[in-house]
Structure formats: structure tokens, C-alpha cells
Amino acid sequence: MQPRCFRVMHHEAHDVRADCDRHWCVVLTQVYKNALLNAMGDDIVSRLRLTPVTFELGREMEFPGQPIRNLFFLEEGMASMTTTFEDGSQVEVGMFGFESVVGISALMGTKLSLNRIYTQIAGSGYSVLIADGRKEFLRAGLFQSLVLRYVQAQLVQTAQSAGCNAKHSAEQRLARWLLICTDRAHSDSFAMSHESISSMLGSTRSTVTLAAGTLKDKKLIGYSRGMLHILDRAGLQVAACECYHVIKNHLDNYLEYDSGLAE
Numbered sequence: 001m002q003p004r005c006f007r008v009m010h011h012e013a014h015d016v017r018a019d020c021d022r023h024w025c026v027v028l029t030q031v032y033k034n035a036l037l038n039a040m041g042d043d044i045v046s047r048l049r050l051t052p053v054t055f056e057l058g059r060e061m062e063f064p065g066q067p068i069r070n071l072f073f074l075e076e077g078m079a080s081m082t083t084t085f086e087d088g089s090q091v092e093v094g095m096f097g098f099e100s101v102v103g104i105s106a107l108m109g110t111k112l113s114l115n116r117i118y119t120q121i122a123g124s125g126y127s128v129l130i131a132d133g134r135k136e137f138l139r140a141g142l143f144q145s146l147v148l149r150y151v152q153a154q155l156v157q158t159a160q161s162a163g164c165n166a167k168h169s170a171e172q173r174l175a176r177w178l179l180i181c182t183d184r185a186h187s188d189s190f191a192m193s194h195e196s197i198s199s200m201l202g203s204t205r206s207t208v209t210l211a212a213g214t215l216k217d218k219k220l221i222g223y224s225r226g227m228l229h230i231l232d233r234a235g236l237q238v239a240a241c242e243c244y245h246v247i248k249n250h251l252d253n254y255l256e257y258d259s260g261l262a263e
Contacts, residue, residue: 033075033186034125035099036146039255044143047136050126055079055119057191061102062113068106071133074098077123078184080200081115090116092200094158097184099251104147106130107137120196121185146255153254157247164243165202170211173201175240178221178230180247188230192223215239 032038037045048071055077062068064084072079074096081094093115096102102117107130136143164173177200182188198208215221220236222229230236237244 033098034073034101035255036101036150037073037126039146040143044136044141047132048128048143049132050128053125053127055123055125057119057122059119059122060116061119062115062117064114064116065112067111068103068113069130070103071106071128071130072096072102072125073128074100074102074123074125074184076125076186077119078121078181078190079117080120081117082199084116090199091202093161094154095180095184097251098186099150099153099184099254101147101150103130103133104151107134107147120192120200121181121187121190123185149254153250156250160243160246164241168241168243170201170203170207171214171239172241173203174208174211175215175220175236176244176247177201178228179233179236179240179244182230182233183248183251188233189227191226192228193226 037050040048050073053072055072055074059079061070061072061079062081075098077097079096079100079102080092081096082090083093084090094117096117105114137147138144164176168176174197177197181190181192194205194208194212197212198205201208203211212221212223215236216223218232218235218239220230220232220239222231
């Protein structure tokens with residue numbers, strides 16, 4: 001898929017439209033790493049009015065019971081969506097990376113978030129005001145079609161992960177989760193504690209420590225001082241269950257799937 005670009009107007013006066021007419025405009029190309037932005041036309045990107053954002057580790061994008069104010073398009077890094085329980089514990093129910101848009105439930109009528117979404121691996125991207133996103137969604141054009149295709153891919157990921165957690169071993173699930181992390185973040189090294197991983201997998205810390213130790217002994221991963229490194233990607237794929245390939249296939253190719261809408 002070829003990268004897209006958007007128009008940037010350079011001006012000297014405060015009235016941008018008048019200035020563009022009276023003086024000059026230039027076109028600057030920008031390569032989007034986010035798959036959704038990359039599939040949109042210049043007109044859609046312009047109407048969304050993207051604002052660059054740096055996602056530091058632990059950055060909250062949504063919190064249960066709080067209004068959803070922005071859409072977020074990640075270009076680098078990875079975010080997790082979790083379900084939080086009464087005792088304060090949480091379990092991951094979704095992951096977001098370069099193929100994602102965060103906040104789409106607000107486009108479909110949700111006003112208050114049902115989940116916590118926050119950065120697990122630091123990165124960067126763009127934010128869009130919900131009002132601008134909703135206006136574009138209601139045009140019922142390409143943007144809506146792309147968003148609904150992503151919703152389907154996210155549902156597949158959630159359903160497959162739920163089945164995986166019930167069926168496969170801790171070692172298989174950890175290998176699957178780490179592979180999805182590195183795919184989404186475009187990095188083989190990232191900060192991640194055993195405690196954080198255990199929360200995401202819904203396992204105890206001791207279970208994750210044992211599983212990580214097995215993968216480390218096989219020289220598939222390494223970790224020190226809070227940093228985890230993927231040493232043997234091919235070997236890690238062998239250690240993972242089939243769920244990794246199912247999820248990866250949908251997230252990598254959802255833009256090509258039939259959305260069921262008339263184009």
C-alpha cells in the first residue's frame with residue numbers, strides 16, 4: 001500500500017483561507033505508519049485535523065466511566081485495553097498498534113468509556129477530536145468503511161485471545177502475546193515487567209516468571225533491568241500457539257476484507 005500525504009498551507013496573515021488565496025500554498029508529503037491513515041485520502045485526513053501526540057509509557061487514552069474525547073491513531077508503540085475488576089486487578093482484552101484507531105466506540109454512540117486503554121510501549125501518533133471523527137464517520141464514506149473493517153478485526157482478536165486464554169499453556173500464551181507486541185510496536189526490545197505481563201495475560205506473576213524463564217532458557221527472549229528483548233523471532237513463533245497467526249493475519253489484512261458496505 002502506497003503512503004499518503006496531506007496538504008499544509010503556509011501563510012503570513014491570520015486568515016488562512018484568504019492568505020492561501022492571496023499568497024501561496026505548498027504541498028508537503030508525510031508518510032503515515034498508521035495503516036488506517038495511510039488508506040485515507042487527503043480530503044479525509046484534512047477534515048480530521050490531526051494533532052501530533054507523544055505517547056509516554058502509561059499514557060491514559062480512556063478510563064472507565066470517563067468521557068471519550070479523542071480518537072487516537074498510533075504510529076509507533078503499543079496500547080492495551082483492559083477490563084478492571086472490583087479488587088483493582090485488570091486483564092487485557094485488546095491491543096492497539098500501528099493498524100489501530102482508539103476510541104471508535106464513541107463514533108457509534110458510546111459517551112463514557114467502558115474500559116481502560118493506556119500505553120504499554122511508548123510511541124507516537126495523532127489525536128482527533130471526537131466531534132471531527134463523528135462528523136466524518138456520519139458521511140458514511142471511506143472513513144466509516146475503514147473503521148468498521150477495523151472493528152471486525154478487533155473483534156476477531158478479542159475472541160481469539162479469549163479462547164487462547166482458556167485453551168493454551170502459559171508459555172504458548174506468553175509467546176503469542178510477545179509476538180503481537182513486537183509486531184504492533186515495530187521493535188524487538190521494550191520495557192515490560194513480569195507483573196505487567198501477568199496482568200495482561202490474567203495469570204499470576206509466578207506463572208509468568210516460570211513461562212518467561214522457559215523461553216529465556218531456550219534463548220528465545222532475554223530480559224534485564226525491566227527491558228525485554230526478542231532474540232529468536234522464528235523460534236518464538238514455534239513456541240506460540242496457532243492463535244498468533246490467526247490474530248496477525250486479521251490485523252495485517254483487515255483493510256482488504258469486504259466490509260459488507262456498498263463502496
